[in-house]
Amino acid sequence: MTDRVGRVLGTQRSSTREFQVLIDDDAYLQLDDLVVVPIEVPGFGEVDTYGIVTEAEAEYEGASFATDTRRIAEEGTLPAETVRTAEVAITRVDPEVWVSPNPGVSVSRATGDARDKALYADDMRRPLPVGVGRDGEPVFVDLDFFDGRKGGHMSISGISGVATKTSFALFFLRLLTGRPEIVGEGANNLRVLVFNVKGEDLLWLDKPNALFDESDRAVWDALGVEPGPFPSVGFWAPARQGGGGVVTPDASGRMTDINPFRWTPREFVDEGLLRFLFTDASDTRNQLSFVEERVRSQLRRWAADIAGEPGAVVLRQPGPGGHREAVSNVAADELIIRDFSDLVSVLERLLDPGDGSDPDLAWTGRVQSGTVAAFVRRLYAAQTRLGHLIAAGESIRIDRQRAQVSVVAIQNLHDLAQRFVVGALLQEVFDEKEESGQRLPLSVVVLDELNKYAPREGSSPLKEMLIDIAQRGRSLGVLLVGAQQSASRVAQEVMENAAIRVAGRLDAAEAERSEYGWMLPSTRARARLLKPGTMVVSQPAIPVPLVVNFPFPPWATRAEEVDHTDDPDPFDVV
Amino acid sequence: MPESSPRVHVEGWDPSYGSPVAPDEGLAPSESEVDTTVETAAWAPIPGEDDGIDEVWFVDGIRRVDARLTIDDGEGMPISGICGSHAVGAVRWDRVGRSSSVEHARIDRLAVSGGGHAIEIVAPPMTYRAASVAGIDPAELVTLFHGSMRTAEARLTAGLADSGAFVIADGPVNDTRPRDVVGYIKTHRVAYLTGPEAGTIRALTPGTRTPLFLLGASGSFARYSWYQRLAVGPEGHGWYGIVRAEVAAAVGLEQARLLADRSAVLLPGVAAPAHTDARAPQNLVPIGALERALRRELGDQALVLRSLRSASVALGAVA
Numbered sequence: 002m003t004d005r006v007g008r009v010l011g012t013q014r015s016s017t018r019e020f021q022v023l024i025d026d027d028a029y030l031q032l033d034d035l036v037v038v039p040i041e042v043p044g045f046g047e048v049d050t051y052g053i054v055t056e057a058e059a060e061y062e063g064a065s066f067a068t069d070t071r072r073i074a075e076e077g078t079l080p081a082e083t084v085r086t087a088e089v090a091i092t093r094v095d096p097e098v099w100v101s102p103n104p105g106v107s108v109s110r111a112t113g114d115a116r117d118k119a120l121y122a123d124d125m126r127r128p129l130p131v132g133v134g135r136d137g138e139p140v141f142v143d144l145d146f147f148d149g150r151k152g153g154h155m156s157i158s159g160i161s162g163v164a165t166k167t168s169f170a171l172f173f174l175r176l177l178t179g180r181p182e183i184v185g186e187g188a189n190n191l192r193v194l195v196f197n198v199k200g201e202d203l204l205w206l207d208k209p210n211a212l213f214d215e216s217d218r219a220v221w222d223a224l225g226v227e228p229g230p231f232p233s234v235g236f237w238a239p240a241r242q243g244g245g246g247v248v249t250p251d252a253s254g255r256m257t258d259i260n261p262f263r264w265t266p267r268e269f270v271d272e273g274l275l276r277f278l279f280t281d282a283s284d285t286r287n288q289l290s291f292v293e294e295r296v297r298s299q300l301r302r303w304a305a306d307i308a309g310e311p312g313a314v315v316l317r318q319p320g321p322g323g324h325r326e327a328v329s330n331v332a333a334d335e336l337i338i339r340d341f342s343d344l345v346s347v348l349e350r351l352l353d354p355g356d357g358s359d360p361d362l363a364w365t366g367r368v369q370s371g372t373v374a375a376f377v378r379r380l381y382a383a384q385t386r387l388g389h390l391i392a393a394g395e396s397i398r399i400d401r402q403r404a405q406v407s408v409v410a411i412q413n414l415h416d417l418a419q420r421f422v423v424g425a426l427l428q429e430v431f432d433e434k435e436e437s438g439q440r441l442p443l444s445v446v447v448l449d450e451l452n453k454y455a456p457r458e459g460s461s462p463l464k465e466m467l468i469d470i471a472q473r474g475r476s477l478g479v480l481l482v483g484a485q486q487s488a489s490r491v492a493q494e495v496m497e498n499a500a501i502r503v504a505g506r507l508d509a510a511e512a513e514r515s516e517y518g519w520m521l522p523s524t525r526a527r528a529r530l531l532k533p534g535t536m537v538v539s540q541p542a543i544p545v546p547l548v549v550n551f552p553f554p555p556w557a558t559r560a561e562e563v564d565h566t567d568d569p570d571p572f573d574v575v
Numbered sequence: 576m577p578e579s580s581p582r583v584h585v586e587g588w589d590p591s592y593g594s595p596v597a598p599d600e601g602l603a604p605s606e607s608e609v610d611t612t613v614e615t616a617a618w619a620p621i622p623g624e625d626d627g628i629d630e631v632w633f634v635d636g637i638r639r640v641d642a643r644l645t646i647d648d649g650e651g652m653p654i655s656g657i658c659g660s661h662a663v664g665a666v667r668w669d670r671v672g673r674s675s676s677v678e679h680a681r682i683d684r685l686a687v688s689g690g691g692h693a694i695e696i697v698a699p700p701m702t703y704r705a706a707s708v709a710g711i712d713p714a715e716l717v718t719l720f721h722g723s724m725r726t727a728e729a730r731l732t733a734g735l736a737d738s739g740a741f742v743i744a745d746g747p748v749n750d751t752r753p754r755d756v757v758g759y760i761k762t763h764r765v766a767y768l769t770g771p772e773a774g775t776i777r778a779l780t781p782g783t784r785t786p787l788f789l790l791g792a793s794g795s796f797a798r799y800s801w802y803q804r805l806a807v808g809p810e811g812h813g814w815y816g817i818v819r820a821e822v823a824a825a826v827g828l829e830q831a832r833l834l835a836d837r838s839a840v841l842l843p844g845v846a847a848p849a850h851t852d853a854r855a856p857q858n859l860v861p862i863g864a865l866e867r868a869l870r871r872e873l874g875d876q877a878l879v880l881r882s883l884r885s886a887s888v889a890l891g892a893v894a
Contacts, residue, residue: 063864063867063868065851066850066851068848069851070656070853072860073675074673075673076673076844077668077669077670077672077673077674078668078675078844078845078860078861079675079860079864080666080674080676080677080861080864080865080868081675081864082674475699569728
């Protein structure tokens with residue numbers, strides 16, 4: 002079960018948090034190795050202390066001056082002994098008698114059952130592998146802390162490019178969707194919404210990776226998932242600007258098996274999407290949000306369907322019961338909204354007539370005329386950036402039921418439009434779950450660059466929404482996998498509610514921030530050096546963060562990686 | 576090299592160790608016979624020669640008085656005793672493998688009682704074996720204790736030399752048998768050389784030595800001796816870094832020359848740099864390390880004293 006690697010060092014105090022090991026001459030301990038120390042506690046009996054190596058050190062015992070090194074190693078005139086020690090952070094004491102290890106006691110490598118105990122794997126009801134340790138064996142997270150039973154959400158931090166945040170998020174999703182026997186009832190109808198906010202990394206999840214090596218297979222085998230592309234993925238992209246009569250997706254790289262989406266004016270009004278046009282953090286400081294709120298509710302009251310024109314609305318003063326039926330008698334001077342530019346001009350006529358007449362107070366409220374003008378200017382700005390996402394006609398929405406994973410490609414949109422789409426879709430997911438009031442089926446949302454959507458400073462409807470998801474999503478089964486370059490720039494409420502925290506390589510200054518207080522000092526130091534494919538994972542069930550490696554993806558992450566060997570030959574006409 | 580007015584030098588050794596040049600009576604002329612013509616009559620520094628010996632052994636011992644005893648026999652005045660521990664060991668310098676290791680370390684603990692008493696003191700895990708002096712002078716106790724250490728050193732030195740080793744032993748040679756043992760003397764209490772021969776000492780550079788001179792030729796304990804310089808100090812005085820070495824005359828003149836040549840070259844290489852040792856450069860690096868290792872073997876002094884106290888309570892003695 003165990004093999005001896007050394008003894009508890011006697012020249013330094015051991016505590017209930019950490020101790021040092023004097024390593025045997027014929028053994029070694031490296032970072033992240035797991036060890037176990039049996040302690041005989043007088044009056045109690047045997048207690049096993051488990052720990053993880055956080056630092057390994059070596060020095061000459063007997064050398065007191067720097068130049069002694071030369072005398073020992075080069076000239077050989079000074080007798081000395083090489084001493085190798087390892088620092089161990091205690092992860093567990095079993096049974097729970099919190100005593101420190103006695104000096105001189107034998108320390109063994111924890112393998113098999115002892116390894117499971119060191120990592121609390123024996124204690125987890127639903128251990129889901131999230132990578133492998135340095136020993137090549139799986140490292141687990143307790144799913145109870147992700148799917149909302151005891152905790153929810155995952156937060157991934159790290160420098161762009163080398164931290165492989167998105168890769169880890171997808172790797173996690175692959176295990177989440179690939180191990181239904183562990184996920185349990187939550188696996189049924191589990192739906193994942195992934196936003197592709199930059200590059201095209203996520204547009205090839207359904208394609209095998211040509212660079213995938215058979216040597217990577219062993220790791221996947223250890224994790225219990227057959228390496229292959231995601232089996233069930235739907236790809237969605239916003240409708241292309243000026244597509245004419247045909248609605249085509251705007252997704253640059255990917256041409257096939259990708260569907261467009263947009264909203265009709267009716268949907269825009271009903272779902273109150275106007276608020277996601279005002280997601281700049283500065284918008285709430287002035288009175289724009291006040292105007293927006295009023296306009297939003299007025300639109301909802303005034304909008305009436307037009308017979309024979311699906312999705313379009315006409316604004317009419319409602320009767321006491323509101324609009325019940327579609328209108329068919331549209332007059333030439335009535336305010337018809339068929340697309341976003343219609344909406345803008347209609348609102349301008351109501352809010353800022355321009356012909357000297359007073360605006361309708363029911364629409365503006367008593368705000369300064371400058372505020373109204375600013376509001377209209379915002380609408381014009383939005384028109385050029387996301388106007389094409391709103392058009393009458395049949396409803397073309399994202400159908401999240403079509404596949405287990407829905408990838409939404411918004412990388413080609415302007416920031417403002419990206420925030421609009423993210424806000425609209427998150428609201429859709431959240432409203433749906435709020436209505437049902439059920440935690441199951443689970444809905445997972447993957448969102449990179451979280452700092453753009455829920456920045457620490459200021460407030461915006463999108464930020465409020467994300468905070469709401471972070472705080473209440475857990476019980477509603479809406480689980481956020483958020484990624485960001487610096488946790489310190491994301492809303493605190495969002496970070497605090499993530500039960501599972503993950504970090505790839507961190508900027509040196511960033512790693513020192515209190516947002517990474519869950520790391521040990523040694524882990525922080527290492528976080529600056531982590532290689533792609535290596536992450537630090539913290540979860541409530543284990544008191545120390547674990548360093549895990551995750552394998553190369555078997556799905557393509559770039560167009561060039563797509564393996565075409567199994568594609569049908571276009572010349573092979575049957 | 577006469578000088579018009581004396582120059583003052585601050586000695587490099589820690590003052591608590593005394594001075595390397597510590598004449599009892601103005602560097603008293605030696606009382607034993609000195610024959611400065613055994614190797615050559617033409618006195619000038621002679622360059623040493625490294626004959627490429629594979630291994631060099633350094634032997635040294637340390638001692639510590641762990642506790643003072645008072646033995647009260649119920650009559651007359653109480654009598655003194657001491658509990659002392661000494662450790663003796665060797666450093667093997669493997670010149671081929673370029674490594675050094677502490678070997679053959681051995682501890683001995685003695686309870687020396689005055690007035691003819693012999694009391695063994697057991698303070699687990701230590702046992703102080705009984706030793707006795709007839710008198711009641713406390714100095715006698717220490718002399719016996721010190722002698723015990725010197726005997727252990729001599730035994731280890733002889734054992735190593737007999738197995739073919741070349742040994743550098745700390746202190747004068749106490750062995751008349753022809754063995755390859757060089758006694759290494761750090762401090763100068765007696766002026767063996769006078770006149771022009773003494774001037775040769777000032778002319779020494781590291782790697783050279785004085786010609787051999789024979790000490791005590793007519794006595795039972797004749798040995799060949801030489802001076803050599805270990806290091807040149809910054810602004811050192813004429814005797815800076817000078818040590819004296821000796822071998823038993825029984826080895827013969829030829830062998831004595833070989834050992835002297837070898838030592839003249841090897842010892843400067845293991846001299847302690849000024850900042851690393853309180854007795855630099857005379858305290859050789861291997862010997863300094865050996866002393867530290869041996870001192871560790873003796874155990875923590877406070878802990879030793881504490882167990883001796885508990886042991887003496889058990890014995891009914893008064894510590």
